[in-house]
Amino acid sequence: MSFTSLQGKACRSSIKMSANNVETENEKNDQISEEVDVCVVDYTIKHPLQCAWTMWYFENDRSQNWEDNVREIASFQTIEDFWALYNHIKPASELKQGNDYSLFKTGIKPMWEDPANKRGGRWLLSLEKKQRNQELDRCWLDAILCLVGDAFENSVEVCGAVVNIRGKGDKIAVWTADANNGPAILEIGKKLKERLHLPGRMQLGYQIHHDLMAKNSSVTKNCYTL
Structure with missing residues (x-):
């Protein structure tokens, strides 16, 4: 070949x-x-929450009255819109002293006098100032995830949550609608404490809004303690 x-x-x-x-x-x-x-994955599909929520910001400007200092940031009703908002605002630990964030069901204002709040109370967690960089942001996020994620059996009783940045120590509170609904209050408090992963020495106390408005001292008695 x-x-x-x-x-x-x-x-x-x-x-x-x-x-x-x-x-x-x-x-x-x-x-x-x-x-x-x-x-x-179709990123145009969003996952709806059980209800719509509104984030508020309070700036402690002593030249204005309280209501003028409260500003609505944004409302959302899907998981994706919640994270879009949360990831584009300052962490609570970076707020100035005297300022607050609030997250409430849309239509409810973060004030005792609102018709949805006036008969209710709050589960309160007090944090020492030194915990601001360690625990504050984690606890605040865990608390509001309980709200938007409908984590409570009695979620209908939940109105909203507030984080207060203060000189003596910060506070996180979950507000409920009816201070007389003991079983619902206790279920919400127990679930909240579980989700916040609080060490044994830290407690939650439940206070009635009416008592806070009428108090004559800096100490308000807790109706329940967990």
């Missing part, structure tokens, strides 16, 4: 092998495409 014939045979074999390789690669690409198609 001549060199030309051998060369031609080798070329035909090479072409055949190349064709087979192309087919194999195409099969692999088709398989990868199928696998990718299965994993495609």
Whole structure:
């Protein structure tokens, strides 16, 4: 057999092998495409919450009255919009002393006098000033996730939550609608303490809004303690 014939045979074999390789690669690409198609996520789909929520900001400007200092930041009613908001505002630990964040069901203002709040009270967690950089942001996030995630059996009783940044120590509170609904209050408090992963020495106390408005001293008696 001549060199030309051998060369031609080798070329035909090479072409055949190349064709087979192309087919194999195409099969692999088709398989990868199928696998990718299965994993495609549609980011236009949002996951609705049980109700709409509104975030508020209070700035302690002594030249204005209390209501003028409270500003609505934004409202949301999906999980994705909650995270979009939370990730684009300052952490609570970076707020100035005397300022607050509040998260309430849309339509309820973060004030005792609101019709949805006036008969209720709050579960209160007090944090030492040194805990601001360690625990404050984690506890605040865990608390509001309980709200938006509908973590309580008695979520209908929950009005909102507030974080206060103060010189002597910060506070996180979850507000409820009816201070006379003992079973619901206790269920909410126990679930909140569980989700906040509080050490044994830290307690939650439940206070009635009416007592806070009428108090004559700096200490308000707790109706329940956990």
